[in-house]
């Protein structure tokens with residue numbers, strides 16, 4: 149049984165003071181031990197989050213990482229800089245990085261490789277746009293986005309399927325659409341790695357995941373958790389999603 153992952157992608161939200169309050173609030177809910185719970189604050193809030201979460205099982209993720217170890221790359225952060233802060237995870241290839249900041253499959257893979265070399269676990273994001281879904285190209289897009297992932301270490305990899313049309317829109321993939329896409333992604337990962345490695349890989353759903361739809365999405369066999377934006381900014385809604393994941397782990 150794959151251990152669920154619930155990861156909160158805070159995007160460009162939460163100052164140091166807000167981060168401290170949110171992480172304290174989250175830890176006060178005593179997240180269940182059966183779920184890997186991760187938060188991804190902005191870079192500037194990572195040290196504060198690390199300080200509050202020290203000694204707890206809460207995982208810390210960065211939202212991006214550069215592929216080189218150091219150098220003249222204004223505005224970028226290396227994997228070693230993140231590791232030094234106590235960060236264990238990193239989100240790579242998020243659709244906002246792809247559409248707003250020119251991220252490609254190639255640069256995302258390079259970032260993922262560098263992150264894994266430094267010991268980080270990568271949450272690698274893929275997903276089709278609305279135009280691609282409507283043109284029946286969903287599987288072709290997912291196939292090309294997962295192509296080449298075979299050079300990564302599957303033990304430090306989590307894949308997030310995030311249909312772009314569902315991110316921040318309030319529109320969610322139906323449980324059937326999510327399961328269909330996740331099963332297809334798993335078949336791509338079988339080719340990239342091996343059937344055994346693909347069977348062990350966690351595939352998260354992202355895109356307007358919230359307490360009201362978490363249970364039915366997380367009940368699907370290939371939906372092993374979630375990458376959550378908006379609903380991760382509030383302790384009550386994020387912890388409700390974590391509880392839904394704990395139900396999955398318990399087979400409820």
Ligand code: PGA
Pocket residue numbers: 157310314315316317318354355356357375376377378379
């Ligand atoms: P959302 O964001 O939950 O606000 O749709 C998900 C994501 O971008 O990871």
